[in-house]
Amino acid sequence: MDKIVVTGNGPLNGDIPIAGAKNACLTLMPATLLSDEPLTLTNAPRLSDIQTMTALLSSLGAEVSSLQGGQVLAMSSHDIDNHTADYDIVRKMRASILVLGPMLAREGHAIVSLPGGCAIGARPVDLHLKALEAMGADLDLKDGYVHARAKGGLKGAVVEFPFVSVGATENALMAATLAKGTSVLKNAAREPEIVDLAECLIKMGAQISGHGTSDITVQGVDRLHGATHPVVTDRIELGTYMLAPVITGGEVECIGGKRELVGAFCDKLEEAGVDIIETNRGLTVKRANGQVNAVNVTTEPFPGFPTDLQAQMMALLCTADGTSVLEEKIFENRFMHAPELIRMGADIEVHGGTATVKGVERLKGAPVMATDLRASVSLILAGLAAEGDTVVSRVYHLDRGYERVEEKLRACGAIIERVPE
Ligand code: EPZ
Numbered sequence: 001m002d003k004i005v006v007t008g009n010g011p012l013n014g015d016i017p018i019a020g021a022k023n024a025c026l027t028l029m030p031a032t033l034l035s036d037e038p039l040t041l042t043n044a045p046r047l048s049d050i051q052t053m054t055a056l057l058s059s060l061g062a063e064v065s066s067l068q069g070g071q072v073l074a075m076s077s078h079d080i081d082n083h084t085a086d087y088d089i090v091r092k093m094r095a096s097i098l099v100l101g102p103m104l105a106r107e108g109h110a111i112v113s114l115p116g117g118c119a120i121g122a123r124p125v126d127l128h129l130k131a132l133e134a135m136g137a138d139l140d141l142k143d144g145y146v147h148a149r150a151k152g153g154l155k156g157a158v159v160e161f162p163f164v165s166v167g168a169t170e171n172a173l174m175a176a177t178l179a180k181g182t183s184v185l186k187n188a189a190r191e192p193e194i195v196d197l198a199e200c201l202i203k204m205g206a207q208i209s210g211h212g213t214s215d216i217t218v219q220g221v222d223r224l225h226g227a228t229h230p231v232v233t234d235r236i237e238l239g240t241y242m243l244a245p246v247i248t249g250g251e252v253e254c255i256g257g258k259r260e261l262v263g264a265f266c267d268k269l270e271e272a273g274v275d276i277i278e279t280n281r282g283l284t285v286k287r288a289n290g291q292v293n294a295v296n297v298t299t300e301p302f303p304g305f306p307t308d309l310q311a312q313m314m315a316l317l318c319t320a321d322g323t324s325v326l327e328e329k330i331f332e333n334r335f336m337h338a339p340e341l342i343r344m345g346a347d348i349e350v351h352g353g354t355a356t357v358k359g360v361e362r363l364k365g366a367p368v369m370a371t372d373l374r375a376s377v378s379l380i381l382a383g384l385a386a387e388g389d390t391v392v393s394r395v396y397h398l399d400r401g402y403e404r405v406e407e408k409l410r411a412c413g414a415i416i417e418r419v420p421e
Helices: 022-028 030-034 048-059 094-107 126-134 166-176 192-203 235-248 263-271 307-317 337-343 373-385 405-410
Strands: 002-007 013-017 039-042 063-067 072-076 109-113 138-142 145-149 158-160 182-186 207-209 215-219 227-230 251-255 274-278 282-287 323-327 347-351 354-358 367-369 389-393 415-420
Touching (some): 002 373, 022 039, 022 094, 022 166, 022 192, 022 235, 030 094, 030 166, 030 192, 048 063, 048 072, 048 094, 094 126, 126 138, 126 158, 126 166, 166 182, 166 192, 166 215, 235 263, 235 307, 235 373, 263 274, 307 323, 307 337, 307 354, 307 373, 337 347, 337 373, 373 389, 373 405, 373 415, 405 415
Parallel strands (some): 013 251, 158 182
Antiparallel strands (some): 002 389, 002 415, 039 072, 109 145, 138 145, 182 215, 251 282, 274 282, 347 354
16 A cells, blocks of 8 residues: 655645546446447546446446546447446445446346445435335345346336435436436436536437436436547546645646636635636636635535535645634544544544634644545645645545646645655
């Protein structure tokens, strides 16, 4: 397992290219199962999670060719010859559950391992299953697997989600495209990744409206054809790298960034005293007057402040002027970066879903441990501004969601090295 060593080295200045969205790609890839014609994704990110999804789809009989260094994924599911998504792959990546809806819709049956929890929470999939049952699926849970059947195919239905779930919305949306009749997904997720999936499905011949709002309507069709679709820009990578110049006091242009992807996040940064300028290449970010003010943050479904940027924002607020309160409303255990930041001298108190952060003058480098994807990158951000060396271990978490993080930061002046553990 590799480690990453970061040495605080003053302001970062330069350009950082933003890649395609991991969380869009992980739902766009299973969409290939809906059609016997090729689906090609461009602007795909080069991440270990994408390799894991590739392995899963290949295990089902799909062909996935990674071209142009992984930026193009040419997929074809003409012959699905295995309908079981194995625990060994699913346990490594929860998004594997997203093959359930498409496989059931196209093939009428599927056996998918329950994904189990992860560091940030139990992460059940009950809403995914309820949505498919509403469309007429028969589901049996046996030996940790969901055995799903839809004799005569799925039927259109009204699915009312009790609370917003990105993955459940994605599974239901994909399944509904081939269901007989009309489906309405109420209280649907509004994330840009949902909009991206809907736009790809429409290119494949699906009849979808209302995507991006809380009510999505789908008119089922008999079959979907192939398409080529660019993966939307990764708003979480964008927000993460926007914080790099803020935490070190420099100025960075995030190439490909669009404010509408990170609206609430930008509003909060501006409240903290950050300058964000929309350019014709992306977003330029700098600390306005060398001062970062404390701000309060509450995570919410899109268009609210993203839970996937909470850890990174906490790293910034550790050295803000004043006391900030962060409320994590989406996951039950998403403050594991706090004890690691405290090792670096941060003043943080966690009570349940609330973290109170009192700004300190400067953090000090220390050996710290990554616990989940976004926690790992928050420790790197803290290390960029800390005094001395920060050694982040278990960086395999990082490689799931950030391609070439050392290169991108080093290009802006960071002293950052990956070393074998
Ligand atoms: C997606 O996870 C993202 N992952 C997560 O990003 C992101 O944090 C999350 O959405 C929220 O935005 C991918 O897109 C691959 P949810 P997902 O269903 O779909 C509960 C990252 O760092 N819930 O919106 O699993 C759930 O436990 C990852 O890139 C149920 O109770 O999230 C959570 O508390 C982390 N039952 C809340 O809802 C269900 O059936 C929101 O989860 C489904 C979810």
